[in-house]
Amino acid sequence: MAEMDTSGGGHHKKGPGVKKAKKLSTRVDLTPMVDLGFLLITFFIFTTTMSQATAMRLSLPADTKDPNQQNKLNENSALTILLGKDNNVFFYEGQLDPKATNFKASNFKDIRDEIIRKKRNTDTTFMVIIKPNDECTYKNVIDILDEMSINVVERYALVDITSDEDKLVRITEGSYVPGK
Secondary structure, three states: OEEOOOOOOOOOOOOOOOOOOOOOOOEEOOHHHHHHHHHHHHHHHHHOOOOOOOOOOOOOOOOOOOHHHOOOOOHHHEEEEEEOOOOOEEEEEOOOOOOOOOOEEEOOOOHHHHHHHHHHHOOOOOEEEEEEOOOOOHHHHHHHHHHHHHOOOOOEEEOOOOHHHHHHHHHHHOOOOOOO
16 A cells, blocks of 8 residues: 655644755555455466367277177278379279279269268268379368368278279379389
8 A cells, every 4th residue: 555654743833943844755565566466367367268178089990899890891881082183083982893893083072972972871880981192182182081071971091092093093094104
């Protein structure tokens, strides 16, 4: 609190033999202000919510008695998406036929419809396997992962492309060079 030191007697005489009283400076005590500052800091520390940790949800496989069957996937519930250069997208359902009769070309606009259709027509074990080749851009990989998030695909995997699949993609794109 502010204090005023006014000691000097209680005489208020005026006139020629009276000494003038010294004017004393005002002294301000800042202790309560510091206390208030620490109280406010303490209040804001206790009432502030700390940032919540964000974690990625993982869909783990169901427990099975036979460990060999743990990661088995029904062939009809798999959709494989192959990413090539120049925003080319290819896909096939199940396993790739030896003559590639189930290999189809698409683009990023139409692949969403294929994912929705396949997801709707399969059971709960629906899984998407994403295989980018070495000519695919980083943007295309992120775009297809965004499609998984948009379509709420819980099970998907980013896997290396096989040499046969890569050759098929390059032939379809017209960039196949024999011997590579």
